[in-house]
Amino acid sequence: MLRWDLTFTTGLSAKNLIIYLLATFLGLRMVIGRSSVTAAGSMQGAYIVQIGYAIITWLVAALIIKYPNYELVASGIAMIVLLGGMRAVGVYVHVMIGLGLVMILIYGHLVASPLKRLRAAVAASDWPGAGAAMTMARRLVGINLVLGLVTITVAVLGRG
Secondary structure (H helix, E strand, C coil): CCCCCCEEECCEEHHHHHHHHHHHHHHHHHHHHCCCHHHHCHHHHHHHHHHHHHHHHHHHHHHHCCECCECCCHHHHHHHHHCCCCCCCCHHHHHHHHHHHHHHHHHHHHHHCHHHHHHHHHHCCCHHHHHHHHHHHHHHHHHHHHHHHHHHHHHHHHCC
């Protein structure tokens, strides 16, 4: 109708920004308030499942899509090679890689188990089952968050 371009940058329109803000608010409210899907209700439960799969899709796309001069994993490997290989880098780089691999494994488990159980429970309106799956997903995300903060700390302290 008015043909306004409400795109801020590639992939971020005003509509998407509002959706991201709502998703962030809902997620933070559930994590901070420690409420369960049972208490949230059917509409929020279905919304949480959709958000979870959207985030997973976003992360997988970041690994697959080739951006000019940027590749998520290859850029890190290239930096290590430029520094002289694994023997030349400090212990902190080895720790960061190890923590990153653990985080990837936790993420893989999150996708393979709790989110699938959450999706099935929400589809069947099994709110106690959805609550249990959400609790497990919340724990795994919390563990990954702590590991991410530890990784950042190791990176900052390791560089001296």
